[in-house]
Amino acid sequence: RSSAEERIVAALNVIRSRPDVVETIKKELEQLELTVSTKLKDEMFYSKVEEGSIKLARRLKDIVLSLKFDGKTSEKEIYRAVEHFQYKDGNLGSSAPIGFLNSSQGKYVQTHSSSQINNKIYRSLLFNESAFHIKSGSLNLKYSNDYRSINDYMIDDETWERDKEYLLEKVNLSHLRDFTDVIISLEKKLDEQYEKTNQNLSENDNLKFRKNGKPFVTNDKAEDLGSEIIDNLLNKDEVVPLVKVLSDIQDATDFTECFTHFAMKGGHETPEVQVIFAAIIGLGCNIGVRKMGRITHGLNAEKLENTARWYFSKENINEARNRILSVIDKLSVPQHFKASVDELHTSSDGQKFGVSVPSIHASHSYKYFGRGKGVTAYSFIDEYSRVFYDTIISPTEREATYVIDGLLDNEEVESTIHSTDTHGYTEILCGICYSIGIVFAPRIAGDQIMYTFKNRKRGHYENKGYRILPDNSKYINVKIIEDQWDNILRLLVSIKIKHVKASVILRRLSSYSQSHPLYKALKELGRIHKSLFLLKYYDESDLRSRMQKQLNKGELWHKFAKDVWFGDNQEFRVGEKSEQEIALGCRTLIQNVIVLWNYLELTKRLSAMNEKQALEVINAISSNHVISWKHINIHGEYDLDIISEPSKMFDLENLLKYKVVA
Incomplete structure (x- = not known):
């Protein structure tokens, strides 16, 4: 009879003679270690969740009970759970719905049997999941500025179906009525612009190519924005x-x-x-x-x-x-500051200011405010040097959300082309601006993806010897746009007639998951217009010069603002x-x-x-x-x-x- 040590040695010899067994054992041990580690982390996490449940409930219970949720437009499982919580006045009982929980969450909520629920963990998870679903658009409120169903922000279905033709005519969007005509026109324009831009390459001294084949523009000679002549004309002895x-x-x-x-x-x-x-x-x-x-x-x-x-x-x-x-x-002199008689070029940019008092919408940004908090003053300026719109936003918000607000707010100023820096740009904004008749000309940092239609693949342009090409397999999904075209028109009209502020509906759209059909359709439409703009930007030095000049004007306005806003260390003392x-x-x-x-x-x-x-x-x-x-x-x-x-x-x-x- 062999000893325990002898049996261990014999087993090890067998294992060493079978490398495949060694690898299998290693993998199983690693998986066991991972499982134990994950289980330990989960146990620690849910222990903390349970520990903080009472404190969380004190803060959130009454808020959740007072909210009115929209069951028709909300995801069924989370709505059932919230409805049950409100019906029971926060006293969950044993019949609380758990369909909104994932398998891991459900395991820790039901600790003993399917009929017993850990109320403390359940309640905390319900609050957390409700917040997530409200933000993502799958749990909508009936009465809210920011968290209703996307359809509630737009013209109602009945009015839209009845008055669609009249409303499109009223806001000068009748030319967008027929989707087939619109998409055929865009396909043609994009194809022609690829051709035009590539044919002009030999005369385009400022366009270069990186090693990966991506085009980029070297710095054009910017037009001098110096004001020496103006200063001399205006300055007097006193x-x-x-x-x-x-x-x-x-x-x-x-x-x-x-x-x-x-x-x-x-x-x-x-x-x-x-x-x-x-x-x-x-x-x-x-x-x-x-x-x-x-x-x-x-x-x-x-x-x-x-x-x-x-x-x-x-x-x-x-x-x-x-x-x-x-x-x-009405004055004659300002007209001479326009680059084109038939166009008005505008731009917008944000300027950061600290807030030295408590403020609910001020945010931290070490880069701008150190350890303090602040806001962004977002302003719009035109070629006449008039600022025609301004607003205060949180520095954590994307400036692009507010671009349409500024362009449509002031009836004294009708922009035909608008420029921003990268913070003021999104693909969705490209689609909306061009659709409502405003050329969107942002200065976008970094390499950009270029798109094409499936009937004009990259190889089609390569065979013509073009160097500026659409990216591989980056095709416009026409079907997504077509399926949502009526909703796109309804959104555009809702914004144009000021039924809803663009920033409100765009904030709601961007809070949805990117699988929302209207979000995806607007993004796809924007990719067409972004590709068209980039091709023009690469091709036209005059466009680049005008953009840079207008954006520089905005920067100069900020310097002007700093001199005017000189008090209290240039910080807001109101919250x-x-x-x-x-x-x-x-x-x-x-x-x-x-x-x-x-x-x-x-x-x-x-x-x-x-x-x-x-x-x-x-x-x-x-x-x-x-x-x-x-x-x-x-x-x-x-x-x-x-x-x-x-x-x-x-x-x-x-x-x-x-x-x-x-």
């Missing part, structure tokens, strides 16, 4: 006080009459112009209304605070801004988004007032020249801008006594009649 600039524009436009009382009823006297100016400066320069009242001679601080509280709303400020914009639009937008609106109003003052001063000086001299000046300045503020005293003492008597600096009626024909 510096013009900001209050004087506001007063001159008030005399020309009477923009302060836009500041009406919230109540909109009789019995409220219009505040003195001096008080409105002081509030605009206090808010727009980030000095603060209270501090402005203390440092300004002859001003009643209490009256100033009351005016800011009851007369300053986002709507009033926007109305005053639009009055300024409309005067700029509510509405308060932040009022301050941002006042800052933008000040900047637009200065731009209009510059235009009026230029027009006044040009009108004093003979025609030849005026034409020479116009030709010299037309490639630049009027974002100039060296001649304005933005900082320092604000003496409101200087506007006690109107100066009539500008005779607006005569200046509007002045024309220079280039």
Whole structure:
């Protein structure tokens, strides 16, 4: 009889003689180790879940009980679980639905038998899964701005079916009615653009190719955005006080009459112009209304605070801004700053600002705010150097979500081509912009995928000797777009008639999983327009130059904004988004007032020249801008006594009649 040691040695010898057995044993041991490790991790995780269940329930139970969910548009299993939780008033019992749980979760919820549920773990998982499904669009709320079913945001089905033709006609989208015509036209345009761009390669000195064959553009010689000529024309021996600039524009436009009382009823006297100016400066320069009242001679601080509280709303400020914009639009000189008579190029970009007080929508970003929190001021500017839309968003949000809002918000400005940087770009946005008649021309970083249609595969273009080619197997899925075409049209019309803000519906769409059919269809449509744009971008140096010039104008506006927004370390000291937008609106109003003052001063000086001299000046300045503020005293003492008597600096009626024909 052999000893235990002898038996072990004999077994090891057998194992060593069979390498296949050794490998099998190793794999089984590794799998056992992995299983034990996973089980241990799960046990630790669900132990913590159970431990924190009571604290979580105290915070979330009443919230979940008060929400109204939409069973018709929600995923069945999670809706059943939430409905049961509400019906039982949070007391789950033994019949709680578990169909929304995966196998691992279910194993730890049902610890003993199918009739017994660990209520603590179940409740925590229900809260967690409900949050996930609400965000992803599979559990919808009946009453919510951000978390309803996507169909609830758009024109309702009945109205759409009844009035579709009328609505498409109303928003100038009738040409999109027939999907077959639209897709045939896009196929033809994309094929022709591949041909045109490749045929022009020999004359395209700025287009190069990487080792992987991807095209890229070397830096074109950017058009100088210097303002030296403008500065010399505007600058005088003395510096013009900001209050004087506001007063001159008030005399020309009477923009302060836009500041009406919230109540909109009789019995409220219009505040003195001096008080409105002081509030605009206090808010727009980030000095603060209270501090402005203390440092300004002859001003009643209490009256100033009351005016800011009851007369300053986002709507009033926007109305005053639009009055300024409309005067700029009527002047002759600004027209010479456009690259094309029939187009208006706009751009948008975000600027980060810290928030020094608690704010629910401010976010951390070490790159911009260190250990603090902040927000993004997102602004839109056109070729006339007018900022026509601004809003406050969280720095963690994608700027692209708000591009359509800015383009459709202001009726004074109708953009025909819009540029952003990479943060303002998505493929979905490409599809929407082009569909509503706005050329979307973003500056996109990195190599981009180029698409084609299946009847024009990569080999088709390779056989023609083309170098700029669609990527391998990157074809447009026409069927996905066709199946959702009616919903795409309904979404476009809903946005155009302002039935819903584009940012609201795009946020909801992007929160869905990428398998949502409308999301996929919009993305696919955007890929067509993105490929078309990239081909034009590679081919047309003039387009690239215009884009760069317009984006540079936005960057210059940010520098201008920094000088205007100089108080309190350039940080917001208010936490509510509405308060932040009022301050941002006042800052933008000040900047637009200065731009209009510059235009009026230029027009006044040009009108004093003979025609030849005026034409020479116009030709010299037309490639630049009027974002100039060296001649304005933005900082320092604000003496409101200087506007006690109107100066009539500008005779607006005569200046509007002045024309220079280039």
